[in-house]
Amino acid sequence: MNRLLVLETIIEMKSFTKAAEVLGYTQSSVSQMVAGMEKEFGIQILKRSRNGVTLTAEGQAIYPYVVQALRQYQALEERAASLKGLKTGTVRIGAITSVSCYWLPALFKRFQEKYPNIEFVLQQGDYGMIRTWLKNGEVDFGLMTANYGDGFNKVVLHETEMKAFLPEWHPLARQDKVAIEQLTNDPFILVEGGGYAEPLVAFENAGVEPNVRYRIQDDYTIMAMVEAGLGISILSELVASRTDFKVVAKEIVPKVMRPIAIVYREKASIPIASQYFIDFLIQNEKELQ
Template sequence: MNRLLVLETIIQLKSFTKAAETLGYTQSSVSQMMAALEKEFGIQILKRSRNGVSLTPEGEELYPYIVQALRQYQALEERAASLKGLDKGTVRIGAITSVSCYWLPPLFKAFQEKYPNIEFVLQQGDFGMILDWLKRGEIDFGLMTSEYGDGFNKVVLHETEMKVFLPSHHPLAELDEVPIEKLQDDPFILVEGGGYSEPLAAFEKAGAHADVRYRIQDDYTIMAMVEADLGIGILSELVDSRTDFDVVAKSVVPAVKRPVAVVYREKETLPIASQYFIDFLVKHQKELQ
């Protein structure tokens, strides 16, 4: 199992040297472990290039099964630990930026006060990336919209409002609420959703059209672009709670909502620590704002 862990670390860091440093091995021992693993499987798993270490085509085929084996072993270890209390474990989460920035830090802190030896691994991405990580077994669960991604279990935690962000001098900034059809004339900066977009769905439902000029993944980059008068954007209300940008946020009519959910495969197969943290999220969902 150690060799599989080393392989996963090499792929994440794209380097034998960095993997050895991270795991506390010598580079020579890491190379020997990978050579032994390739000999055991009878195929070449890794290749080196100027861009670092990556998987061969055969390695790509095997890697999802390797990740699954690691997670199952992790679940086994944590199940054993759970018999004497949740003493250790790792929670692997994929989340959209607004949730990872505004909700998760205080929740991590509160959970670790109860379970101090639990570790968190957080990956930020769009909806498509989170679903892909779930399918590959790279995360235990995702925090994203419940409106996208068939075939997964979903528990809605909170419905957040999405607001239109405008330059402070914009004529629509004087309105209390902005009709969505009035947003058609401005260049639109779209949050890249990886296959789904609440704002575009809202435009379509209203029979309106967004003039998309930019597709950006980062909320703060979008606010900087709005401040620079490059266009307007519709973002989660969470983003408006901490910003120094010279922009204004207004509700859209009809309202644009995002039901944020915990998204996972089968809860019973998840590591114990992740099962506990999902229950913790559900228990504290009324505190989310």
């Protein structure tokens, strides 16, 4: 199992030397472990380049199994630890930006007050990235829209409303509510969903088509672009709660909703620490506003 951990760390650090430092090994021993794996499997797993150490094509083919084996071993260790009470463990989460910024920090703090030695690894991404991480075992569960979680188990935590984001000076900013048809005239900045986008579905349901000029993944970049007058957008209401950008958020008619869900494979295969945190999220779903 140590060899698999070494391989994962090399890929994360893109360096034999840095991986050795992180894991407390000599560079020679790290190189020997990788060489032993390559000899055992009969393939070259890693290659060195100007950009650091990367996986070969053969390495990319087997790497998901390396990650899966490490996570299963982690689950075994944490299951054994759980028999004595949850004392240690790592929770690996894939989440969209609005959830990771506005929900998770406070929840992390409260959970660690009860379980102080639990560590969190948070990866931010769009829906498509989170689905890939789930399939490859890189995260234990995702926090994303339930609408794009087909093929996985889902528990809906909360429905957040999506609103129209406009520059303060925009004519529509004076209205209390904005009809979705009114959002088709301006250049539209689409939050990139990685295969699914609630705004596009809302436009389609209304029988209209937006003038999509930009596709951006980051909510803050989109708000900066809206403030600069480059276009308008539809974003989660969570984003509007903490912003200094000179933009306004207006309710859309009909409402555009995003059901935020816990998305995972089989709960029994998830490490114990993550199972505890999932239960914690469900118990506190009423506080997710």
